[in-house]
Amino acid sequence: QVQLVESGGGVVQPGGSLRLSCAASLVTFSNSKMHWVRQAPGKGLEWVAVISYDGSNIHYADSVKGRFTVSRDNSKNTLYLQMSSLRTEDTAIYYCAREQSFYDSSGYYYVPASDFWGQGTLVTVSS
C-alpha cells in the first residue's frame, strides 16, 4: 500500500522560511513524478509544483516561482518543498501527491493524474 506522509508544517512569520517533507513508502518512488498541491482555508485546490523522477525537470506555479524550491532524495524516498519569503496568502494545507499516467478510454492519450496523496501538513503564515 502506498503511503505518503507530509511533515514540517507550522506557524511562521511573513518573510520567513519553512521546509516541508513528504516521506513515501513507495517502491516506485524513484521512478515517479511527484507534485505539491495546496488548499488555503475555505478555498479550492491549487497546484504548486512538480518534480520529475530524477529531479532534472521542475515546474512551479507562478504564485510561488522564485520563492519555493522542490527537491527530492530518492535514496531516502523523500520529497521536499523549501518555502521562503512566505506570505500570508501561502497559508494552506500542503499535500504531496504521486503522479501516475494512464491511457484514456481511446487508448490514444497517456494522461497524468495524481493517484496517491498524503494527508497534508498545515502551514500558517502569520505575525
Next chain:
Amino acid sequence: DIQMTQSPSSLSASVGDRVTFACRASQSIATFLNWYQKKPGKAPNLLIYGASSLQSGVPSRFSGSGSGADFTLTISSLQPEDFATYYCQQTYSTPLTFGGGTKVEI
C-alpha cells in the same frame, strides 16, 4: 495558462438523485482531464482520469464524459458519502490547473 471553470459552484441534492456538473477549459485539452473528490480533513481522491475512465476502487455510479474543452461528471444515484466538493484538473500542460470546485450539499 489554461483556465478551468466549473459550474455550478454548489448544488443541493438528495440521496438517490442523479447529479451532473460541468467543467470547461479555456482551450482544448483533448482528454487530459481528471476529477477528484475532496472531503474536509481528507486528502483529495482521484475518481476519473482521462475524462471518462474510472479509477480503480471508485464506485460505478461515478462517470465522466467529454473531450476538447467541455467535460461533465455524473453521479447516477447520490449516496450519503458523496456529499463533498468535486474538482476537475487539467494535466495537458503546466502549470497544471484545477477548477474552482463544485460543492454537493444535502
